[in-house]
Amino acid sequence: MTIDQQEYKHVGTSAPRLEGREKVTGQARFTNDIPVPGKLLYARLVTSPYAHARIKAIDTGAALAWPGVVRVITAQDLPILPDEKASRLRNPLAREEVLFAGQPVVVVLGQSEAAATDGAALVEVTYEPLPVASTTGAALAPGAPLVRNPQELGGGGGHGAAVQSGPRNLPPNVSNRTSLKQGDIARGFEEAEVIVEDVFHLPMVYQGYLEPMACTVVPEVSGHLTVYASTQTMFDTRREVAQALGLKVSQVKVVLPFIGGGFGAKAVLLEPLCAALAVMTGSPVHLSFSRMEDLAAGNPMPDCTIELKLGAKNDGVLTALKASVIFNTGAYPGSPLEWVVPHLSKVYPVPNFEVEGIEVVTHRVGGGSYRAPGLPQVTFAFESLMDQLARQVNVDPLTLRRRNILPDNRSGNAVLDQVENSSLWKNRLNSRESSHEGWGLAFSGSANAIGPASANCRLNEDGTFSVITGLADISGSSTGLAMIAAEVLSTKLDNITLTTGDSDSVPYTGATGGSRATFTLGAAVQRAARDALDQILVIAADFLEANPADLELRDGVVRVKGATVKSVSLEQISALTGGYDGQYEPVLGRGKTANTHSVVGCYTHLAHVRVDPETGEVAILDYLAVHDAGFAINPAEVEGQIHGGATQGLGWGLYEQMVYDKEGALVSGSLMDYALQTAPMVPSFQSVIVGIPGGQGPMGAKGVGEPPIVPPAAAIANAIFDAVGVRVTELPATPERVFHLIKESKTGL
């Protein structure tokens, strides 16, 4: 359902995904399907079973003797330049010390995948196990082993920190510490008439994309490298590979095949290693993770502990907020710490707050990004406590949110209006079929990422247009971009081709992440199309001896407005701008943007569950998701994002966790063990798209890629409380955990 959309011809009306057919027929070519020239070598990794160990010896003899094994490579062999932070990218193989279970130690290159796999099994690595600190508790305990050399921990990770970090004088195994304050926190709590507080814990989770990390690197004769990568970021991949190998960025060409999902995880990881192998051998090399490697050594979201305390007046209006967030970032900084700290202070305008964040390094893999990094965590905590607060001040949870958001928060009020008007909300009190049903609501709002973007829009000989960008399309954004161009150029969507070229050719396009693809690149495409249109009108004006301002382009023909006689078709204009006798410059629209201000879209989810007190099992009966998309360029796609994100959020809430044993080894190391949902486990979503346009995005669009994952865990936890009166503070809310909570509770169900 779409509400509040303006009148447009193309944008605002659902269109099927341009690349849908290739994907659903299984014929789309992903990185592993790309043919390469010459003899492709296959790389297989030998990984550490230990979370912390010294490498005593590596015996490669048996592997090297195996038929089809071309080379066995250890860290010492790699022509990768070191960096100050001893980052994962520059240290893709453990050198002397293993820092997490699953860490690659040796790579075997084979003429076939089988030969490489056999060879990898024959490599003998002798380890001396060392004390392990794989939890924040263990890492912060006195006498804990030092996970990383403090000098290597520059702090802050690679997230383009917006918040000033604290002084760098950090305790052992702390890689970042940051805080934010406002008002007088003590007075805020003094003024409070109600105080709620709790400690929340969320486990490490895996992004569960369909295609594990993969890349292929082809060394070119010129010394250039062509990198085929399953990545969300063409230009960052190019830069990282080039810098790791001491090349110019223009010596590296990144090509993006179809990408089988990313969800924030797929920045740069395997590419520098794969590129180094290609340089070393002079052969094309393919390196991809198996699913188990991807789970153990990918880029999962760190686990997180949040202590939260809220003070409020008797009407529920917040007076004080105190929070402490700890991320277990694994062996490498990169947790979303710097984002969650300000976020906590912004959802509701609390006059007095004090938020602290700590990033701890441990003997685990880490620390990656996952759709709205950090926001599902803090929202789970915050919205659980808000639910608790609503009960204590005896207002309904929706009214509590209303009272705490600013009256001029149009976005927040609009999504709350939609929930309030929904039959699910209205019927919640009189439709309770059994005593173990419950309704849970969670609210939040978030801003999409920003940044520069650029695009070209070219007129083709047959009057069609090509829109050219370097977009890594992980969610169907291409279709929306094409719709924007079709709208500006008053032409059918069929007449727009959206091309993701390679990094040698395309206008600069930033990473697909932070819900910004449409917001930033869409704006660039809009400008590029507008620029193309302007060029067309100027040419047509000269050709028709008219004033550009008097002309309009409609259905492939430029006409004098109101007149029917004088016209020139786009085919004609193309002919006038090409060949050997074209008299006009080619139509090459260019769009460049630097969206410098992010824009907030609010959202509210309402879950209706039934809890089986005998088993602790939670069944989702109804699920409503209301999102402010600013303006839904392609409503079907926005709905798709809501379904996908909410599904993942429910996975966080009910099923998913990466379980490690005491020695730091991953127990849930395969998809037999890691509980990704299957289709029957996903409810039928009701989604409502609200459009409160704003900001620098195209047609007022806001980012919708990340938000849908944010509220589900909180909504579910609140619904569980509503159903059975127990407060889930640790995710996922597995039947076992809910069962025990019920058992321990005094509610006597």
Place this chain on the structure above:
Amino acid sequence: MTIDQQEYKHVGTSAPRLEGREKVTGQARFTNDIPVPGKLLYARLVTSPYAHARIKAIDTGAALAWPGVVRVITAQDLPILPDEKASRLRNPLAREEVLFAGQPVVVVLGQSEAAATDGAALVEVTYEPLPVASTTGAALAPGAPLVRNPQELGGGGGHGAAVQSGPRNLPPNVSNRTSLKQGDIARGFEEAEVIVEDVFHLPMVYQGYLEPMACTVVPEVSGHLTVYASTQTMFDTRREVAQALGLKVSQVKVVLPFIGGGFGAKAVLLEPLCAALAVMTGSPVHLSFSRMEDLAAGNPMPDCTIELKLGAKNDGVLTALKASVIFNTGAYPGSPLEWVVPHLSKVYPVPNFEVEGIEVVTHRVGGGSYRAPGLPQVTFAFESLMDQLARQVNVDPLTLRRRNILPDNRSGNAVLDQVENSSLWKNRLNSRESSHEGWGLAFSGSANAIGPASANCRLNEDGTFSVITGLADISGSSTGLAMIAAEVLSTKLDNITLTTGDSDSVPYTGATGGSRATFTLGAAVQRAARDALDQILVIAADFLEANPADLELRDGVVRVKGATVKSVSLEQISALTGGYDGQYEPVLGRGKTANTHSVVGCYTHLAHVRVDPETGEVAILDYLAVHDAGFAINPAEVEGQIHGGATQGLGWGLYEQMVYDKEGALVSGSLMDYALQTAPMVPSFQSVIVGIPGGQGPMGAKGVGEPPIVPPAAAIANAIFDAVGVRVTELPATPERVFHLIKESKTGL
């Protein structure tokens, strides 16, 4: 040697070719080397031994039964749309009637090249031979067989005719007729005190590129096609393939691998057929000519007969010119008729002229373009007669040219100056070692082609730049384009990457032809680089709080002119325009041009030969080529063009001819029979580059790709006359031909 170059840092100084290493190490990937996804099918052609025949039956049974043969395809099977002109592109296989010997009739698709070749040998085609007209004489004779249906002969070929053609009421087998007049031709000859006239004949010649015609087409799941082609024209190939198959142009992506020469021949030929085969089978298909197929069924230059008559005063100044040019264009219009007619009237400003041109269709392959199409032919005729005239009016041949060009022809006078000052010219009269040595001079001037072009210039993260075009680089133009960008951006050539992207991604780039790559695209690159520079200065000005006009970019750093303190590097500017927090729009320079006026560059060649009267063999002792390049962006490359073009021109003059028998079958059908020169047959050239800047090209550059092929045949013929007193009017001047001329002459050598 370079003369008259301005002071620049990069352009004007020889630089090695960017792609040189790949080519000389044999590692450059040409169309045949491109890996494709899926199972590649190989196409082999069954061609007609007859020049004219009716196809009675085609028996494909044995071929189809052969192991590895996938499909046997005839004209009826092809999903290619017809066109009014029944063009070669739309009729790649003969349907009912064969029109030239070597014409493809059947195509066999095999799982391997061997299977396809074996299968092709098993196809049995039954022909009924029909009367052949393979010469202009035979085709114009009363009762000649009608080669083509007159309705199909729209006339004018595909050359973008600049001249108005005559009325379309054409005699049988005439596909085009055009004429140009000025003044009063009768009075011109009345005023003449000397008249010279002769008939000249030049045979059909083959362009002799290293790589025969080749293409590979990959059908994409989306219904799109990816075409890898050895072509000089990315966008025309895209359009022709799309139109032939009824696709949108944006459904066809053309990728240009390295191109092994073109010399005008490689426009579009095999691509629609190969694309049709890929569509029919759903598999990637590779189709390339063998060398013999390329000779018999490629795109050779038609043969040509020129009747020329000149009238002049006793001082040698021309008063009248009458010419008739006949091209034997083979079965398909496409001769350079429309270019040579005006050219004949323009080299010298003759007050009274009458030029007529006729294009005749015959049972031969044809008619293609070859480096300066038509100009070697008419220049051979014109400059031979000018030589004759010089002798009759008793002035030296250089002075005769001076007297006939306009005094304000700076280009012409400059090249004549250089010849006049050369030791070869000065010593010619007193260095005659034997009585059979001679010197021959030929002069001409020609204008390069024009047309729109566009390019992008992008700043990369490390301060390097990428220049992006769709250039088909057949002669090293890339290097010159990169030098232009380096000059504008004050950076090392190493910091410029020149990318030929695919047709989906690149700014519109016209065909490489007509000596216009540097002239048109170079101007676009210059603008794109300038635009990038302007964007950089604006960003730097904002960042440095300065005025853009006060800033300069030098060695990768923007500084306030004269100051040393305030500066920002290109790396910094790139960082400010990218990532998640860049505050400025990306630097994406765009250059668009529509060079509407061509510019003339003149040239003079001086040959010194020795003729052996016993054998008729001509040895080239010295060879001087002086060319006005306007401004030589990359002098080494200009010199390379002079060497290559002059070598080909000498091939026309002394060695090359496609010989057909009376039945219209090619006798010189392999490189054993067709006399392409080998290295020892090529003289050591003295080349002088003159720079008379002018026109819309970058830095005043003029096209130099075509001119060097134009004068050699005339210079050689004139030198032969000087040596042994016989006038060669039919090319090539083989020993046999020269021997007989000497024998028949009255000079009594």
